[in-house]
Amino acid sequence: MPVISSVRWFKRPVMFGLAALGIVLALIVLLSFELRHSYDREVDYATEVTGALAKTLEQQLLASMGQIDLLEQEAAVQYAAHRSGTGLPAKDMNAMLARHLARVPGLLSLRLINEKGDYVFDASGTPSSANVGDRRYFRVHQESPSVGLFPEGPLFSRVVSQWTLTFSRGVRGPDNRFLGIVQSSIQTDALAGAFDDLGLSGTDSVTLLSGEGLLVARFPNLPDVIGKPSISEKLKGFIDGKVRDAVYSAPSGADGRNRLYTLRRIGGHPFYVLVGISYDTILDGWRRTATVYGGLSAILLLGAALLTVRTIKRYGSTVRQAEEQRRLTAEVFASSLEGFIVCDLDGRIISANRAVGDITGYAVDDVIGQTPAIFKSGVHDKEFYRAFWDSLNSKGRWQGEIWNRRKSGDIFPEWLSVSVVNDEQGQPLRYVAVYTDISETKAVQQQLEFFNSELLRLAEVMAHHLQEPVRIVIVYCQLLKHALEGQALSAEVSGPLAMIEQQTKKLRALIRDIQRYLAVAEPVGKVAPLCLSDAVDLAIARREKTLREIGATVTVQPDLPSVSVDRGRLVDMFDAVFDNSIRYRRPDQPLVISLRAETKGRRVTLRVADNGIGIEPQYRDRVFRVFERVDQTPDSEGTGIGLAIVRRVVEHCGGRVWIEDTPDGGTTLGLDLPAA
Template identity: 30%
Template sequence: MQEKDQAGHSEEQLLFTNALLHAQLETSPDGILVADRSNRMLAWNQRFVAMWDIPQAVMEGEDGLAAIQAVLDRVVDPEAFRREIIRLYEALEEPETGVEVRLKDGRVLERHSRGVQDERGTYWGRAWFYRDVTEKKQAEADLEASEQRFRAIFEQAALGIGVADPEGRIRAANPALERMLGRPAEELYGKSILEFTHPEDRETDRQAFEDLVAGRRESYGREKRYLTADGRVVWGRMSASTIPGWSGGEGRWFLGLVEDVTDYHELLGELCLLAEVFRTANAVMITDAEGQILRVNQGFCDITGYRAEEVVGRTPNLLQSGFHGAEFYRDLWETLEAQGHWEGEIWNRRKDGSLYPQWETITAVRNESGQVAHFVATFSDITERKLLESERQRRASAVGEMGRILAHQLNQPLAAIGSYVEGCLLRLRREDPDTDEVAAGLERIRSESERARGVIDDVRHYLRGERPEFRLTDINALLHSVLPAGGKMVPRVELDLADDLPRIPGDPVALQECLLNLVNNAVESAREHQGDKALLGVTTRRRDGRVEVVVRDNGPGIPPGLEEEVFRPLFTSKEEGTGLGLPICRSVVQSHGGELWVEASEPGTGAAFHMSLPVDS
């Protein structure tokens, strides 16, 4: 009876042991297979079957070789897999750890196996353990890729990157930081960034770092100066932040990012300098590549009379006076495109319509790709300078001009005196000279001498700015005195001089100079633009109780709107002209109570200047 109880107890114990083993097999995260030396499968769990998707009939047949054959088509390298399994069955004493088995469906299984021994040390089979490590491997691959990306970012970043330990010592530095500081990583390693900070910036940096270490702040940023190995100062825009748990240790580690902004600070300095230049009295105008005005300074507003908001968005064409032709602007732009710079004199128009000369410099500003991005023009009003220069020229040429006038005026009386002297000498050489004839000749000599003295007095009065005594003057005679010189310079001269003109009271020397100026201007304009077809026309007539002289040519004419501009000081269309002739002529005519004006005309139809003088003083 006792033996029967013991047998029952042993059977229960065996059942319990088997149940426990089965539970362990089924609850294991691994797929488990146990086979004997002859490849007969003794035990397995459902995870193993599901992992390999082995048909139930194969498992029930308990043939290990059949099971191997059933899974070969699932393995990436079936031959190596089969060969290694058979080898391990033949070497049961050899353990196997962590062998990867890659399946065609992308899964990765990690295999462990070892021989199964009994208490006597006899190997009677092998236990196989397969664990699906696909997610683990993917996570490892992702981590490795992430680390590679981080390393690439760290190495290739344009920003300087540094890592410092809790004591502030540099533990990592990327190439950008090395280049910025001019030091290799091994020279930076283990040193404080304060050692490479400009002395004037160190105290502020030290206080901020202490706040980071103490946890009073998580990050901070500022612009500061660094010292390179060769002593240069570079500006950096830096930011520092904590990275807790770095390197697996305690304490706060720190990540620093530094952008080299040296060029920015140099540009800032240049901009400050430009701002000072922008505030100068000279005009400054900035346009885009298409010529649209972007900005002007106060000097521009003072000179042109425009407010900034009136010109921004427009083009400099609003300043054009109409004085320069298309060829002038074409040459300007060709020079600017070829040389990137143009400098010269331009006549422009103010907001009030008045013309003025300016000395202008235009510079093309190119971007990094070499394309023109902006034009910068600076100019100054040179009216006063031109007046001074022209006044000096006028004074220098006045003597020569008056000399020519004086020679012309004296030519007739001197020629007459010479003729009368010859006549008197001939009469005195006769055997019986007629004293009355000689006396008459001497009287004529005295009269011509008085005439010559009057000419000299008139010139002296003009040069001194004194008003001479007016005397009755024949306008036609004055024209005949100036036309021979001018008439020889043009192929055609058309005269229409009225025979019934009365004499007018005036200064013959001054009026003669005015007429000579008008004739010379007409001749030069006609010859320059018409060549051998040049025409000079002169007309005199009585109109409304006055004597009127019209001097015309077939040159380019005076465009509408410029009728008064030609009488402003410095206005000239001649390269070597002073621009003072017509203003002086008008002043002389007005001093005689007369008027001097020009008719506007269509381009190419010539100009006509009118001089009107009163008959009565």
């Protein structure tokens, strides 16, 4: 294999030494950049970790609050029935509350308070004689019928000598008359139990904060700061601004340790979870890397200086060094696991290493003097080889996958890189080819593709077979309701029955959307020119009754263009778009939806605008992910898949989807589709 001689470099040893120093300095600069990038990676990873922990804690705390809310809703129904004379008698009310209280671990109390603010029933059996008519939580429910679960705290209970949170929910009669409230309290330590299994180090922290910036619970535990506003100014600004989530660095207001924090609001409640990782933890590995890089830089500088001195002193040994370089290069060439072939300009092989024989089965001596056509498999056509030589002649290189034949006759895939080596005048001198046998890689890739297809098929089959049990549950719920129609049902019967039907219908919608999402990968029917108006009209017709009931107006631009998308996927896309607009409409005004489109070249840009509640800019990428919803309330009817279906349809058709602002505060969904 030819090697460019380095003798000429040594005719000016001083210049060589300066060049060596320059290279070392460049390496040090590169190490510095890498060190900085390493620092950024450590911080980014810590940000991902704190974000994931914060989201997990939010879900756990929402689940706990959801349990409390469900319990209070049931107690409210029982109390309303009692007040109307159709429920439990007064003598059984305290026992009913005690049964509910026992269902939620950590819950300290469960009480019913009448419209005057007097305690009337208590799970403990002895209602307090106090009056809470002037308390904030009582006035909130008294004045605002729409308020659901209302949390407040932390408050220090002198009865149990514990910090507690209170949760309350208003009780109203059939005529919406205020009957009182349901009130419960829970130890903050019970909510903080979610912190125990996170595997945090002693320098990390997790804090639960109220909307007023008061510490509710903390890991590691600091009892002296519970109930106090021990937070930084930056954190106070985030809480005062009611942000959904934020990432920042600051010293802790509780222990003064500098940490990277992720702040996340718990659903729609006035509470925040704050997860912090100490910079000592984040940068522990990075500091070791920095020490290694620093030592390496010092060694490189020292080595460059010694090399410069050595080059000047040993100018007479340059020829021997050049020969050693040739020998080492030849050894690398011979011992490499990748196949190396050197050809002259006529395409004759003039040199090959041992790996060529190991890969192809030919002896090295057998291929010398031959052309690479000896390995030709017959898989590729003339057009392939024409493109190969066009790239090699115009760019001086070609790289790609090619199928060749071994001496045994077996064909195999290899990754081939061919380059043109020029002489000192820039004229072609040799062709150098480097190739690697990728048979095993291709086999693994095929296995992965097979496993992925099997997993997709399994998911589709599971979703299909779950439909029938869900349908049967819904039918039997409806039959049971019909059979019990006209009978006076207690809340303990009617409530769970309605809940079963509601949740089963929600499961049916989820299965339907999962099937749609999985089916997007393949066209539903023939991909042919289709007018957008046809798919839009069908989607509107499917929900005409719903649109009429809510007083919605849908305006469609006349003469919508045609797109090159199959009808099934296009209708599924519009179903998801309209369902999203209906679900997230404003309660105080009729829904207005408008569609308009324009054609530019071979693309159609469609915009669907509504006057709904809108989506804030920081959430516009997230809403296109599966099971991502901005609305995290337990009563939300969405499946979290609708907009993911839209994006998947559009991207499988070679387009893209995005969200824009709407002048009246709603949402404009932009879709880029292939024109017919």
